[in-house]
Amino acid sequence: MQTIQAGSVTIADRRTERSWTVEVAPFLLSPLQVTCRAIGEAYGFEVDGDDLLPATSTSWFDAVRFCNRISELEGLQPAYAITGEASSAEAGESGPGEREAVVWDRAADGYRLPTEAEWEHACRAGTTGPRYGELGEIAWYRGNSGERLHRGGELAANAWGLYDMIGNAWEWCWDIYDAAVYRDYRVIKGGGWFDEHWSCRAGVRRRTMPTLSIDDLGFRVARNMPR
Template sequence: MDTSTEFAMVDVPPGRVTLSDRRTQRSWAVDLAPYRLAAFPVTQAQYAQVTGERPSTAQGELLPVEGVSWLDAVRFCNALSLREGLAPAYRLHDDAAGVEWDRSTDGYRLPAEAEWEHACRAGTTEARYGRLDDIAWHRGNARDRPHEVGGRQPNAWGLYDTLGNVWEW
């Protein structure tokens, strides 16, 4: 499986996910339309190919990119969109207004929280889609370092590394 420069995309079916806020003890359901998500986390090789930058602390072409901010990820999505002839999904403002998602574009974007939860579970109602050691790199098996993407079992929809490996925002 070549994950170094290609962006294999997975069609995620529509569905409903329940989100919760542990702080307020509140839960709510979110209905989702179908969307697409990359099968693998962005690798360092992919990030460098699109941005020309290598911000990660651990080095390896097939390691997930880390050490980037949310804004760096937004800029990556826009750069990838432009590279592939798509309209960027985000408008970046010079003033304090920040970033605006333009839902009418066809460009790459980051998944919303509900979309990420839905994709991680792949149709299950459990917190995990399999035995943790089989599906994720975590504190107990990772030997304190990130691992190449796709090294554990994918979920039922073909998404890899939705749990573990590197810390998400």
């Protein structure tokens, strides 16, 4: 886990033409996206194919359950209270989670998803432009990916030691995108291996249903700073 320093970030939404600034406290963030191997080890099953690829085809519900799972394995307090129908992630598959409700205990020391503000602050790593480096040097996108997913860490990291914040696979964030319009749709960030260059920028924010599992959408984990 990398230490991410405190700061502030301005989030802009092109759809509504709104922007807002969020103060971000220091926190910890994984330098790579969660891999298939990590999922398999957490739930005790073997992964077919390259297990060092990012764990895509995981729903938002699967991601929060994984956070709780590894928190429990490491003796940490799980960040999420989850009620309702269980996702089949515990069986090593991506499941619907359609009747689940998730509440975040913000004081817990366990693993969790980053907020959108934390994610963008970490991605930018003190930069102010659309990206933290030249696109082809930092990101797998449609122009160089061969239209496939790649192992994490093969391209350049940002100044804070984080890889693939842009490109390779979109990443789930904790936040609801716009409850008034899209109900429980969650924010995804970063762009993916099939996206054109204009979608692979630090400030791009998209949304999708939390039950979606698709081959260019994964996640990385965060934790509160230890007290």
